[in-house]
Amino acid sequence: MAGGMDGQEAMGAPPSADAIETQARAVIARLPEAFRAHLxxxxxxxxxxxxxxxxDALGIDHPLDLTGLYHGRPVGEKSAFDSGALPDRIHLYRQAMLAEWCESGVRLDDLVAHVTIHEIGHHFGLSDDDMHALEAAVAD
Structure with a gap:
């Protein structure tokens, strides 16, 4: 190929973990205050x-099948006796998100928003319908 391109450079480098974190934090910043206050x-x-x-704990065979995970107890299930517990955590998995981005053709920022909101939804114990409504609110 001309210029030594092998076709991989055309899309540019995949987004870094920092870039994905920046996108996820931007999604969180656009959440309604009622949600942000509890995050x-x-x-x-x-x-x-x-x-x-x-x-193994989730029964998932391949790491590319898990884009995100919420560790913790939903807000409504917390109690005063949780004082020694680790803070709740939202994990986003870069390789799985990049794989889904390539396979699905959706915009990466939309995918990051979807996964981030889904995991935040678990924090609040939301239903799938509630999560879709929250996604729509953040997209505006």
Whole structure:
């Protein structure tokens, strides 16, 4: 090929974990205040992929099948006796998100928003319908 291109450079480098985290934090910043007020202690972590222990616990065979995970108890299930618990965590898995982005053809920022809101939805114990409504509100 001319110029030594092998076709891989055409799309540019895949987004870094930092870039995905920036997108996810922008999604969180657009959430209604009622949701943001309860997310102060939630830790957002972007990792390359889920570890074997996490995949085994969920019965998932391949790390590219898990784009995100919420660790913690939904807001409505928390109690005063949780004081020694680790903070709730939202994990986003970069490799799985990149794979889904390539396979689905959706915009990466839309995919990051979808996964982030889905995991936040677990934090609040939301139904799938509630999560879709929240996604629509954030997209505006």
């Amino acid at each position: 102060g202690d939630v830790v957002l972590v972007v990792e390359e992929e889920a570890d074997a222990e996490t995949l």
